[in-house]
Amino acid sequence: MAQSSVAPGPPPRRTATDTSDTGHSMASETELKLRLDAETLKKLRRHPLIATLKSQRPVTRRQKSVYFDSPDHRLQAENLVLRVRHIGHRRIQTLKTTGVFQGGSWVRGEWESDIGGDLPEWLPLTATGLPLFSGADDLTASLRPLFTTDIRRTTYLLSNEDWDVELALDDGAILAEDRSQPVCEAELELKRGHPSHLFDLALALQQGLPIQVMTATKAARGFALYRQNAPTPRKAEPLSMLPAQTVGEAFRTIARSCFRQLLQNQECLAQTRDPEAVHQMRVALRRLRSAMSLFREILAGPETLWLREEMAWALAPLGAARDLDILIEEIVSPLAPRLGSGPGYAALAGDLDDRRTAAYATVEETLAAPRFGTLTLRLGRWIEAGAWSRPETEEARLELGSPIADFARKALAKRDRRVSEGMRGLEALSPEARHQTRIQIKNLRYTVDFFRSLLKSKKSREDVGDLARLQDLMGFLNDITIAEARLHDLARRSNDPDRLWAAGMIAGWHVARSERLLDQVSVVWKRYDAKRHHWRITPLA
Numbered sequence: 001m002a003q004s005s006v007a008p009g010p011p012p013r014r015t016a017t018d019t020s021d022t023g024h025s026m027a028s029e030t031e032l033k034l035r036l037d038a039e040t041l042k043k044l045r046r047h048p049l050i051a052t053l054k055s056q057r058p059v060t061r062r063q064k065s066v067y068f069d070s071p072d073h074r075l076q077a078e079n080l081v082l083r084v085r086h087i088g089h090r091r092i093q094t095l096k097t098t099g100v101f102q103g104g105s106w107v108r109g110e111w112e113s114d115i116g117g118d119l120p121e122w123l124p125l126t127a128t129g130l131p132l133f134s135g136a137d138d139l140t141a142s143l144r145p146l147f148t149t150d151i152r153r154t155t156y157l158l159s160n161e162d163w164d165v166e167l168a169l170d171d172g173a174i175l176a177e178d179r180s181q182p183v184c185e186a187e188l189e190l191k192r193g194h195p196s197h198l199f200d201l202a203l204a205l206q207q208g209l210p211i212q213v214m215t216a217t218k219a220a221r222g223f224a225l226y227r228q229n230a231p232t233p234r235k236a237e238p239l240s241m242l243p244a245q246t247v248g249e250a251f252r253t254i255a256r257s258c259f260r261q262l263l264q265n266q267e268c269l270a271q272t273r274d275p276e277a278v279h280q281m282r283v284a285l286r287r288l289r290s291a292m293s294l295f296r297e298i299l300a301g302p303e304t305l306w307l308r309e310e311m312a313w314a315l316a317p318l319g320a321a322r323d324l325d326i327l328i329e330e331i332v333s334p335l336a337p338r339l340g341s342g343p344g345y346a347a348l349a350g351d352l353d354d355r356r357t358a359a360y361a362t363v364e365e366t367l368a369a370p371r372f373g374t375l376t377l378r379l380g381r382w383i384e385a386g387a388w389s390r391p392e393t394e395e396a397r398l399e400l401g402s403p404i405a406d407f408a409r410k411a412l413a414k415r416d417r418r419v420s421e422g423m424r425g426l427e428a429l430s431p432e433a434r435h436q437t438r439i440q441i442k443n444l445r446y447t448v449d450f451f452r453s454l455l456k457s458k459k460s461r462e463d464v465g466d467l468a469r470l471q472d473l474m475g476f477l478n479d480i481t482i483a484e485a486r487l488h489d490l491a492r493r494s495n496d497p498d499r500l501w502a503a504g505m506i507a508g509w510h511v512a513r514s515e516r517l518l519d520q521v522s523v524v525w526k527r528y529d530a531k532r533h534h535w536r537i538t539p540l541a
Contacts, residue, residue, distance in 0.1 A: 029096070029099075029107070029108050029109070029110050029189060030107045030189070030190040030195050030198070031187050031188060031189040031190065031198070032187070032188045032198040032199065032202055032213070032380075033185060033186075033187055033213070033214040033215075033217070034185060034186040034187075034188070034202060034206075034211045034212065034213060034214060035184070035185050035211070035212040035213075035214045036184050036185055036186060036210075036211060037184060037210065038171075038184055040209050040210060040211060041169060041171060041184055041186075043209060044169060044186065044205060044209075045154065045169060047205055049204055049205060050156055050158065050167070050205075053158040053159060053160060053201075054156050054157065054158055055157050055158070055159040055164075056157050058154050058155060058156045059154070059155050060152065060153070060154040060155075061087055061088075061152075061153055061155075062150070062151070062152055062153075063085055063086070063087055063149070063150075063151045063152075063153050064085070064086040064148060064149070064150050064151075065083045065084070065085040065086070065148065065149045065151070065218075066083060066084050066085075066086075066118070066145045066147075066148050067081065067082065067083045067145070067146050067147050067148070067149075067219060067222055067223075068082045068083065068084070068120055068143040068144060068145055068146065069082065069143065069144070069146055070139060070142040070143055070144070071142065071144065074132070074139065075132075076223065078130075078132050079097055079098040080095060080096070080097060080098070080130075080132070081095070081096045081097075081098060081217075081219040082094070082095050082096075082120055082125075082143070083096075083219070084115070084118060084119070084120060086118070090114065091114065091115050091116065091117060091118060092112060092113070092114055092115070093112070093113050093114075093115045093120055093121060093124055094110055094111070094112045094113075095110065095111045095112075095124075095125060095128060096108055096109065096110040096111075096219075097109045097110070098217075098219075098220075101215055101256070101260050102195070102256055102384060107195075111124065111127070111128045113127075119143070120140055120143050121140070122137045122139075122140040125139075125140065146176065146222070146223070146226045147174060147175060147176035147222040147223070147225060147226045148174070148175045148176075148222075149172065149173070149174050149175070149183065149218050149222065150172045150173055150175060151170045151171070151172035151173075151183060152170070152171045152172055153168050153169070153170050154168070154169045155167070155168050155169075156168075156169075157191075158201065162193055162197065163190070163191075163192055163193025163194070163197040163201075164190075164191035164192040164193065165188050165189065165190055165191060165193070165197065165198065165201055166187075166188070166189045166191055167186065167187070167188055167201075168186065168187040168189070169186050170183055170184070170185050170186070170187065171183065171184055174218060174221055174222050174225055176222060176225040176226040177226075179225055179228070180225075181221060181225050183218065185214065186205075186211075188201060188202060194385065195384055195385070196381055196384060196385035199377055199378075199380055199381035199384070199385075200381070202377050203374065203377050203378065203381070206370065206373055206374060206377060207370070207374075208370050209370055209373070210368050210369065210370050210373060211370070211373045211377075212266070212367075212368075212372075212373050212376065213263055213373070213376045213377060213380060214263070214267065215260060215263045215264050215267060216231070216264075216267055230271060230272050231264075231267055231268040231271055231272060232268060232272075232274075233265055233268050233274055233276040233277040233279070233280045234261055234264040234265055234268070234280060235261070235280060235283075236257060236258070236261055236283065236284070236287060236449065237257055237260075237261070238452070238453070239253060239254065239257055239449070239450060239452070239453060240253075240453045241253060241404060241451065241453050241454055242454075243403060243404065243405035243454055243537070243538050243539070244403050244404075244405070245403070245404045246400065246401045246402065246403065246404060247295070247298060247399065247400055247401070247402050247403075247404055247407050248298065248388075248389060248400040248401065249404070250404040250407070250408075250450075251291065251295045251298070251299075252383060252384075252389075254287075254288075254291045254450050255288060255291060255383045256383060257287075258284050258285075258287045258288035258291065259284070259288070259376075259379060259380060259383060261280060261281075261283070261284035261287075262281055262284035262285060262288075262376075263376065265277040265278075265280040265281040265284065266281060266367055269281065269363075269367070270367070273360070275321075275322075275325045278318055278321050278322055278325070278360075278363060279322055279325070281318055282315060282318040282319060282322055285311050285314060285315050285318070286315070286442075286446075287446050287449075288311070289308065289311055290442075290443050290446040290447070291446070291450065292304060292307075292308060293443070294411055294415075294443075294447060294450075297399065298388055298391070298396065298399055298400050299386075299388045300388075301386075301387050301388060303378075303382055303386055303387050303388070304382070304386075304388065306378075307375070307378065307379055307382060310371075310374075310375045310378075311375070311379075313371075313375075314366060314372060314375060317359065317362045317363045317366045318363060318366075320359045320362070321356065321359040321360050321362070321363050323482065323486075324352065324355055324356040324359050325356065326479050326483075327352060327479075327482075327483050327486060327487075328349070328352050328353070328356060330476075330479060331479065331480070331483040331487075331506065331510060332348070332349055332352060332487075332506055333349075335505075335506055335509060336349075338509075339502060339505055339506065342501070342502060342505070343498035343501055343502065344491075344496060344497075344498030344499040344500070344501050344502035344503075345502040347494075347496065347498065347499055347502075348487070348490065348491065348499045348502045348503060348506075351490055351494065351499070352490070355490075388400075404451075404454070405454060405537050405538065405539065408450075408451040408454050408537050409536075409537040411447055411451070412444075412447055412448065412451065412535045412537070413535070415440065415443055415444040415447050416444055416535060418440045418443075418444075419437070419440045419441050419444050420529070422436065422437030422440050422441075423437060423525055423529075426518065426521060426522065426525070427518060427522075431477075431478070431481040434474065434477060434478065435478050435481075437474065438471070438474035438475060438477075438478055441467070441470055441471045441474055442471055444467065445464070445467050445468065445471050448464055448467065448535065449464075451537070452464075454537050454538055455535065455536065455537065455538070456536040456537060456538045456539075457536060466524055466527050466528040466531075467528060469524050470521065470524050470525060470528060473517055473520055473521045473524065474521065476513075476517055477514060477517050477518070477521070480510045480511060480513065480514055480517075483506075483507065483510060484507040484510070484511060487503040487506055487507050488500075488503050488504070488507065490503065491503035491504075
């Protein structure tokens with residue numbers, strides 16, 4: 001594969017280096033982490049693109065790194081990670097910030113020094129200029145080893161006229177007391193150029209291979225192993241914006257949040273198979289699609305269209321698994337005390353469990369497929385350096401650079417108006433019309449979450465309970481409609497009268513709930529409608 005197959009991207013820039021008054025240098029590290037399997041690691045070692053782009057012979061070393069912190073975890077509390085790496089007789093002390101995760105890549109500061117022994121030394125820490133190390137040497141004396149990484153690392157320096165990237169292929173383990181976790185991954189660290197080049201290179205290497213973007217660093221995984229903490233599903237994180245922030249900056253903030261939520265829950269699902277991780281992956285993609293619709297005028301283009309189509313492909317199996325979770329946990333299981341001893345209930349519940357098992361297998365196949373890896377890499381690149389961020393017309397540039405406060409005010413008003421229109425005559429709406437209104441409510445809820453930090457009133461920032469309750473109630477009504485059809489279809493396919501009886505009893509009980517749910521929706525809507533004026537944006541100074 002020729003060098004030209006890796007897209008040039010935006011104009012090159014060097015990674016930043018800041019020098020404190022002490023003369024000690026802090027490098028800004030930008031890297032992309034990729035999870036591999038053992039077979040893919042072998043294929044990457046023989047990849048023709050690496051042979052084409054490498055500027056020197058690869059170096060393979062065993063690297064043992066010991067990570068330290070105080071008993072009260074003071075470094076972690078300051079978002080710092082300290083390690084001592086053993087490379088032959090050499091000892092390298094490295095202090096890193098936990099960094100910022102931007103569109104799939106990590107950007108963080110690091111201070112590196114050669115030291116004389118296996119334990120951290122105080123002078124290199126004081127030279128960083130960080131307040132934590134400005135006092136006496138008592139912190140160093142309290143540092144203890146927590147976990148170790150033992151890695152066989154092969155390093156390649158890959159280059160063309162626009163960029164230099166260090167590619168590290170890692171194979172080994174993380175060790176904490178009597179526990180261990182395997183490591184099989186690749187790291188692409190930017191030495192020269194723009195962060196988009198990391199994605200371009202990763203995409204060129206990834207074609208046809210099951211490579212996945214990672215959010216968890218070795219340090220984060222090591223701390224989790226040390227504490228015996230399994231990853232947990234992640235909800236959307238609160239967003240922080242300023243009224244003067246530009247429309248383009250605001251969209252990137254939202255998109256980064258959605259992307260990180262997607263990847264974190266993918267990693268959680270891979271390790272725990274927690275159903276909530278499936279739900280949160282689905283939420284992340286839906287939030288991002290909602291944001292893409294909200295900002296569609298600045299995002300229009302073939303890149304965005306391709307991503308929306310691929311996101312819909314990924315959402316399909318996630319949605320099928322989530323729908324079965326809801327059908328089992330919220331529709332069928334609650335009636336076990338009433339119907340569990342009746343004819344057909346156990347058989348119907350068993351059929352649903354079999355379908356859910358198959359649905360989760362499909363999710364795992366989808367997420368492990370090269371197609372999903374391509375989607376995440378292209379999504380990360382698009383967020384950071386997509387064509388949308390470099391508009392060609394003056395009008396588009398002005399729109400992208402306009403204050404987010406004006407945009408947010410109009411967006412909230414527009415989505416709020418759509419909800420109001422959809423809620424008219426709710427009792428007479430068809431199930432399909434109610435479903436469409438539910439989608440409008442969900443989009444408004446996402447929009448409020450996106451711009452909550454811009455809302456003028458503290459009460460309005462905190463008081464989204466009625467909108468959330470409205471979304472939940474409309475969701476329950478939609479779940480009942482879907483469940484009724486699916487239960488009867490499943491029972492009919494079995495050709496079993498007992499299953500049909502159980503399906504009818506379950507569906508009938510929930511359909512009877514619909515009237516009460518509609519009454520609750522009406523009450524909550526009237527309360528919410530009375531305070532819709534709360535969505536007021538803080539004006540520009």
